[in-house]
Amino acid sequence: MNQPDHPVSDALTSTLAHQVLGKLSEQPGPYFGEFGGRFVPEALVAALDELETEYRKALDDPAFRNELDRLHREYVGRPSPLTEVTRFAQHCGGEAGNRVFLKREDLNHTGSHKINNVLGQALLVKRMGKTRVIAETGAGQHGVATATAAALLDLECVIYMGEEDTKRQALNVARMRLLGATVIPVQIGSRTLKDAINEAFRDWVANVETTHYLLGTVTGPHPFPEMVREFHRIIGEEAREQIQERIGRLPDVLCACVGGGSNALGLFNAFLDDPDVAIFGFEAGGRAISPGEHAARFSGGSPGVLQGTRSYVLQDDDGQTLPTHSISAGLDYPSVGPAHAWLNDMGRATYRPIMDDEAMEAFRLLSHTEGIIPAIESSHALAGAMQVGQELAAAGKRDQVILINLSGRGDKDVATAARWFGLLDDDAQAGSEGDQ
């Protein structure tokens, strides 16, 4: 991770900042074009300022970087491998010679990319002298990663999780408790990820002296979007090196799923300044692109403010947040990181919805063809790669190389898949009901 200097004052507009720095991959917060910022109660401003100061100092501190590097290597298992998937590639325009590579974040300790950001922030918590971390979680991946780091670094840990999600991801709830965390099911609002974030912010305002809110994605108030990107940029930096070693050039296409957008930005960031690399983010199309049936912000959303940042938001005519649906808890969120809104509006990245059934078909296909069970979140990226690969082949392009971020593994999703595909015998079905 090459940490840039931050010579640009926050007071400058991001357009100017971008002109000064010249690189999309080094865009500092708080603004990403017209997006980002800090839409928070005044009570949190001091904590956000402290966090920003500490984060910038830490990234310039070799001791911090060495400790994070050591944990990546010895605890997480980085670098995560790059796996070519030749049988799966047959479904991605393989007849045109397309090749597909997976960046294996699913093989990280705790089973997803989330641990990258969590370890970075948890080390910051120690530096700030705070003793308690709180976090939101949707699919449970970020909650598990946070509970893990809290155990490792001896921090008190409270995880807020929508009641709906605690049912969908019961095994991850047990996992977090096993790791010593307190899991609080959130029983207000839509009882999903956004409500868990509301509760986490309420806790943070009340306990900010001792507590750090370990936000799990590239959204929220500044400095979170920039800071979480910095902790995940290792994904793209490793992948860039690995793919060049493997094929001697950059890939043609990047694919990642986008909930808040941290795994996607982690991969994309290393390629943002390579204009020949096409970048695709895949959102949850759910059951249909109609209000309440999906979580595809770039298909049904518009610019607005939610939970501390300005970005695309699924909202009604009154600015009320719309309910969302996705088969994947981790993508079931009505807003998206401001950097994605910025990349969308400037045309640097393309965002498309993937429907529940398309994601589940890709889930099945990767399992069958490669012996890799992906998270349903990541399956949206796989389904997107199938679409894009086939489109490129149909357009007469040949030998396209597609790099997919396999952001998480699917162990947590086996019960959902068993129901979706009818994989359990009748008497076993009853036994799986606890893990919905």
Next chain:
Amino acid sequence: MSTTVTSQSGAMLDATAAAGRAALIGYIPLGTPTPDLAIEAITAMLDAGADAVELGVPYTDPGVDGPVVQRAGEAALAAGTRVRDVVRVVEALKAHAPAAPVLVMSYWNPILRYGVDAFARDLAGAGGAGIITPDLIPDEGRDWIAAADTYGLDRVFLAAPSSTPERLRITAKASRGFVYAASVMGVTGTRATVGAAAERLVADTRAAGADHVCVGLGVSTGEQAAQVGAYADGVIVGSALVKTLQTDRPWTQRLDDLQTLTAELAAGVARSRKDA
């Protein structure tokens, strides 16, 4: 604070100060339980001694509100309350009590979606005093600051016990009417005691340049209102009042309960300076 425009709430706070007491500002969410019944409730509250109204706009994601206001907001939205209902509710309140300032309290996205300038225009047209913005800090408020100047509205930004002197200066400078001092670090809701941090925050906010400072969060009794009113220009009460409307009792009895509590709080601010 800017003084180029006459501030409705500033004028009211000057008047109560001249009368030797703090002001009582009561919070009721628009649409609790419907916009029409909210008009009844708020007029009842004004008749019982509240000096000003804080009219809450219901929002799906009320990040700084505790359970009482969350429930009120959910019910208001379920009843079909719209942001545009603000206009007719403010008009009705001003018709009933022309002297009482009506401030809207809203999370930022509903106003952003309505259009910042359009909302300010329509609120001013209805006779509203200004907007309290719990999740908008002056740093992000350029459009609103301009619109408030255009339409002569009060801009009430918040100060918190965690605010640094520099933040208090920014907040005091950007505000007009008064600064809303959050008495504790936390969400809205009733508390057994109002934090000792509140008195210090009021003094610090005045030292940072604020003409008026009102205190909110946690006040629920006449006793607390008297304590806070001894050092603040105004006492803001929310959840305790809203709770009186959330019982199973018949509506007219709930209005009685609301008036009883309002009268107790009004008596508290009335003796605030005399006890001190």
